[in-house]
Amino acid sequence: MAEVAHRLNYKNEHVTKRWLKKNGIQIHRLAKNNFVYQIELDLVLERPYVISLRNKYPQKWKDMYRVVCKDISLYELMVMEMGESTPFIPMTKVSLRSKSDDKLYKSLLI
Structure with a gap:
Protein backbone atom coordinates (compact mmCIF):
# COMPACT_ATOMS: atom_id res chain seq x y z
CA MET A 1 0.00 0.00 0.00
CA ALA A 2 2.95 2.33 0.55
CA GLU A 3 3.85 2.09 -3.15
CA VAL A 4 0.30 3.01 -4.13
CA ALA A 5 0.29 5.95 -1.71
CA HIS A 6 3.60 7.13 -3.13
CA ARG A 7 2.32 6.84 -6.70
CA LEU A 8 -0.81 8.81 -5.79
CA ASN A 9 1.32 11.31 -3.85
CA TYR A 10 -0.53 10.65 -0.58
CA LYS A 11 1.21 10.38 2.77
CA ASN A 12 -1.63 8.80 4.72
CA GLU A 13 -2.55 5.16 4.12
CA HIS A 14 -6.15 5.77 5.22
CA VAL A 15 -6.58 8.45 2.52
CA THR A 16 -5.09 6.06 -0.04
CA LYS A 17 -7.56 3.30 0.89
CA ARG A 18 -10.45 5.75 0.69
CA TRP A 19 -9.31 6.87 -2.80
CA LEU A 20 -9.03 3.25 -3.95
CA LYS A 21 -12.53 2.40 -2.72
CA LYS A 22 -13.96 5.58 -4.27
CA ASN A 23 -12.49 4.62 -7.66
CA GLY A 24 -13.66 1.01 -7.48
CA ILE A 25 -10.26 -0.62 -7.00
CA GLN A 26 -10.50 -3.68 -4.80
CA ILE A 27 -7.99 -4.03 -1.97
CA HIS A 28 -6.83 -7.63 -1.62
CA ARG A 29 -5.36 -9.17 1.50
CA LEU A 30 -2.72 -11.90 1.59
CA ALA A 31 -1.55 -12.97 5.05
CA LYS A 32 -1.15 -9.60 6.80
CA ASN A 33 -0.41 -7.54 3.69
CA ASN A 34 -2.84 -5.48 1.64
CA PHE A 35 -2.27 -5.09 -2.08
CA VAL A 36 -3.94 -3.96 -5.29
CA TYR A 37 -3.31 -5.07 -8.83
Missing part, protein backbone atom coordinates in the same frame (compact mmCIF):
# COMPACT_ATOMS: atom_id res chain seq x y z
CA GLN A 38 -1.20 -2.61 -10.78
CA ILE A 39 -3.28 -3.03 -13.93
CA GLU A 40 -6.41 -1.85 -12.08
CA LEU A 41 -4.59 1.20 -10.77
CA ASP A 42 -3.18 1.98 -14.22
CA LEU A 43 -6.65 1.76 -15.78
CA VAL A 44 -8.08 4.27 -13.32
CA LEU A 45 -5.12 6.65 -13.57
CA GLU A 46 -5.02 6.69 -17.39
CA ARG A 47 -8.79 6.86 -17.95
CA PRO A 48 -8.98 10.71 -17.91
CA TYR A 49 -6.18 10.93 -20.49
CA VAL A 50 -7.86 8.38 -22.75
CA ILE A 51 -11.20 10.19 -22.46
CA SER A 52 -9.53 13.46 -23.49
CA LEU A 53 -7.87 11.71 -26.45
CA ARG A 54 -11.21 10.23 -27.45
CA ASN A 55 -12.90 13.64 -27.30
CA LYS A 56 -10.17 15.49 -29.22
CA TYR A 57 -9.42 12.80 -31.83
CA PRO A 58 -12.51 10.60 -32.22
CA GLN A 59 -11.17 8.85 -35.33
CA LYS A 60 -7.61 8.07 -34.26
CA TRP A 61 -7.56 8.09 -30.44
CA LYS A 62 -6.78 4.36 -30.32
CA ASP A 63 -3.69 4.75 -32.48
CA MET A 64 -2.49 7.70 -30.44
CA TYR A 65 -3.05 5.88 -27.14
CA ARG A 66 -1.28 2.77 -28.43
CA VAL A 67 1.85 4.86 -29.07
CA VAL A 68 2.04 6.15 -25.49
CA CYS A 69 0.67 3.12 -23.66
CA LYS A 70 3.36 1.19 -21.79
CA ASP A 71 1.73 -2.22 -22.09
CA ILE A 72 -0.39 -3.90 -24.79
CA SER A 73 -2.55 -5.56 -22.11
CA LEU A 74 -3.36 -2.18 -20.60
CA TYR A 75 -4.17 -0.83 -24.06
CA GLU A 76 -6.57 -3.68 -24.85
CA LEU A 77 -8.30 -3.46 -21.47
CA MET A 78 -8.75 0.29 -21.84
CA VAL A 79 -10.20 -0.07 -25.34
CA MET A 80 -12.60 -2.77 -24.09
CA GLU A 81 -13.58 -0.59 -21.15
CA MET A 82 -14.32 2.29 -23.51
CA GLY A 83 -16.70 0.01 -25.39
CA GLU A 84 -14.62 -0.32 -28.51
CA SER A 85 -13.27 -3.39 -30.21
CA THR A 86 -9.52 -3.84 -30.52
CA PRO A 87 -8.04 -3.99 -34.00
CA PHE A 88 -6.83 -7.36 -35.20
CA ILE A 89 -3.08 -7.71 -34.68
CA PRO A 90 -1.59 -10.87 -36.26
CA MET A 91 0.51 -12.86 -33.81
CA THR A 92 2.25 -15.13 -36.33
CA LYS A 93 3.71 -14.59 -39.75
CA VAL A 94 1.96 -16.50 -42.51
CA SER A 95 3.83 -17.85 -45.52
CA LEU A 96 1.57 -18.12 -48.54
CA ARG A 97 2.42 -20.81 -51.08
CA SER A 98 -0.16 -20.22 -53.79
CA LYS A 99 -2.87 -17.85 -54.98
CA SER A 100 -5.54 -19.99 -53.35
CA ASP A 101 -3.71 -19.66 -50.02
CA ASP A 102 -3.61 -15.91 -50.53
CA LYS A 103 -7.34 -15.82 -51.29
CA LEU A 104 -8.13 -17.92 -48.20
CA TYR A 105 -5.90 -15.76 -46.00
CA LYS A 106 -7.58 -12.54 -47.14
CA SER A 107 -11.05 -14.01 -46.58
CA LEU A 108 -10.10 -14.99 -43.02
CA LEU A 109 -8.89 -11.48 -42.20
CA ILE A 110 -12.26 -9.95 -43.02
